[in-house]
Amino acid sequence: MPSMEDLCLGCMKEKGGKAVCPHCGYEETEQKAPALALRTLLQKRYLVGKLLSSNGAATSYLGWDESSMSPVVIREFFPTTLAQRDEDGLTLKVLAGCEGPFQDGLDEFLKLSRILGRMRNQPAVVPVYDIFEINGTAYNVSGWEEGVHLDQWLPKHGGHLSWDEARALLMPVLYAVEAFHSMGMLHLGICPQNLVVTQNGRMQLAGFHINQVHIARSDLTPVFYPGYTALEQMKPDQDIGPWSDVYGLGATLFTMLTGYIPKDAVARQEDEKLLIPSSVAASIPQQVAAAMAKAMRLDSTHRTKTVEQMRKELSVSPNVTGVLQEMEREEKTQATQVIDSTKAAAPAVSPSSPSRKEKEQKKWIIALGISSGLLFVLCVVLMIVLFAQGDKGADVSREVSSEASSMVSSEESSQDPALNHITPTMVGREYEDLMEQNPWSYVEIELAGEVFDDSVPEGTIAKQEPEPDTPIETGETVKVYLSKGPYMRKVPNVRGKSAVEAILELTKEGFSCQVVEQSSDTVPDGQVIQTDPPSKEEMEYGSEVFVYVSDYNPPASSKSSSSRASSSRSSQSELNPSEEEGSSSSRGSFWDSLFGSNESSSR
Structure with missing residues (x-):
């Protein structure tokens, strides 16, 4: 059992009576205020050690759990713009007029802590195992593992990874973020600085904080990570959501595969295309590059919406050319809208050529006009017959009218392409093949999820909505679900x-x-x-x-x-x-x- 007096507060190992730790080189000196003093004991159990980080919302310390005799991480809710440390060096005093924002932040910190406490089945997250409120604030405690942050780890491993190497590290993190989102929380700080490669071969996500830390519209001083923070987080009037974390994951994957920090989102507004070094571009699978590009779209409405969708697109996705074409179409559309608005504001010089939509509208107007004319003639004929044959003619007119109505309805039905299609069979097909060349131009195909299925190979379509051979309208979307293969797997x-x-x-x-x-x-x-x-x-x-x-x-x-x-x-x-x-x-x-x-x- 280590002696508390001989414990190094920089690595939580015994110093052997030396002033400078032989393991980490840490020398114990007074901790700078407003951080807690070294060797402060919380809950008569947790010994406060070296300050690890402080971001204006929370402060993290390396600590020692005297109950389990193991190192821990202690996080204290301490929004420096809303509160300050009292003279006792422990208690937080909320600044006048900041009581509301402080309480809101405290509530979110506690909610976040409880959710992290429920993530014990996620190997990519170190779960919180204790939460308590003292000193006018709240704390949480989690286990601690030695490791190297990804931004420091990569340069020691060739600067970048192959997709297979990156996949083994990143996939557990994707599952963890997906689970985190399912509990109604966002991370908003995903980047290599907040990912740690541990000595057991895992990559773990760190840096969990209340959301106000990572958005512009906040009472706290925001913390952004250049190259990895989504554009909407840096603008006060934009919606944030799971898609904001998707951007951080895509940017992190970009660094893992290329060794480069992506261009900052604000700077990418001039040209959002991602430039991948030619020396590594050939080694990145096409579907991975496409999924990465979609995850890093600046406009969140065109970005991959969920981590689940991103995870699937890393395996099956439209090719890179398709994504680039999509971006070019959007750029042309935006340019056209600017030109149209300019033309609308300027005096008309010459009539513009009709658009396809206008041509279609004219065709329908002509068709309706002809139909109306025919009906008018038919009504005139019926009136003549009616006057000529009296009541008998009235019966005939009703009969003819009914027949005419039926004929018109039948004719309209035969001309309506929306009623002439049935849902095609997609089960058993390769999703990637369908996305490259959709043989059914009258429907859209959307990847909606995954299901366990023993009957079709993993990665192929196992289920679709609507069901095959049911009526479908032109332009309707068919949702497909990929097979995850059998639920029971052999090791x-x-x-x-x-x-x-x-x-x-x-x-x-x-x-x-x-x-x-x-x-x-x-x-x-x-x-x-x-x-x-x-x-x-x-x-x-x-x-x-x-x-x-x-x-x-x-x-x-x-x-x-x-x-x-x-x-x-x-x-x-x-x-x-x-x-x-x-x-x-x-x-x-x-x-x-x-x-x-x-x-x-x-x-």
């Missing part, structure tokens, strides 16, 4: 593969992964020893699989021949210390290759 055999390869394969099969390092003297360093559950066992989609990776410790017999030539006693006395050193240092070879150097940052 693939990943023994002998690297951790990254195993994570990729398991994630592709729909499982989440937990990497556990295990000492082995037979399996090479960094290779998978086994999984739990073992391969071929059936598990529910989304289940967690533990992947045990070798931390190679060679046996004494594998040492050099010169060591073996020594006496057994002297050999033992020399080898035992080296083996002990190896057990602590051999971690570096595998994890350094996967996660860079041992330098790490904490949330």
